Amino acid sequence: MKQIIFSFLSIFMISSCTLNKKELVGKYSLNGKQINDSLILTNDKYIHKIFDKNYKLMYIGSNKWTLDNDRITLFGFYSNENNLIDEPLSDEDVKKFLMITSFPVYKQNNEMILEVNADENIFYRKLLDND
Template sequence: MKNITYVITLFILFSCSDQKNKILGKYEYIGNQTIDSIIIEDSIYTHMIFNKDGKLMYKGNSQWQFEGNRIIFLNFYNNEDYNLTEFLTEEQANKFLIRLSCPININNKGAIIEVNSHENIVYQKNN
């Protein structure tokens, strides 16, 4: 019985690790006003928002977690294609930072993070 429990535990750990590795990478959402980029690394993510001219308007870093089929961003600035007219510092954004939990779909075409699917705000992984 101990061997079965051990094998099941190893299977769960390796399958979770494999899913987590598939999440790592760069994601983009291209809106009407902004280009939003999230770079997901091992335990942190970097979030950058550019205006349509390619000028950096926001950059923030924080941690993320993976639970089930959801990714959880801690201290996320959810811009949702709002046209920033000047650079937003982390200190300025601090009062707007949220804990954001989103479904993440991984398939043979790549990965998609659905931040607000009703508004078609999804981040596509760049392979």
């Protein structure tokens, strides 16, 4: 009986720590030294916008995303990683740089965090509601 109770509690604790897609939906920001980057997640699609420091739109792209085991996967993603953009990028400019990318997602304090590159301090952050 103890084994059954322990198994049930273990499964409950593991499943309660796993994020779901609905929790991830919303607007994420990455405010870097060179650019301001936003990632908007809807139910099945993301919209990625990069602005220069004067908030001039330098890039916009979109594609689908998935969530599995607290990792988000973005398809056709342009990873700029806070590099300076001198002029707006066209679809042709970024076509050869689009990739499938995956990174961890977690809650920390009052934020949902997409950890793109921890070594370079590249994190998209979304404030969570105080329900």
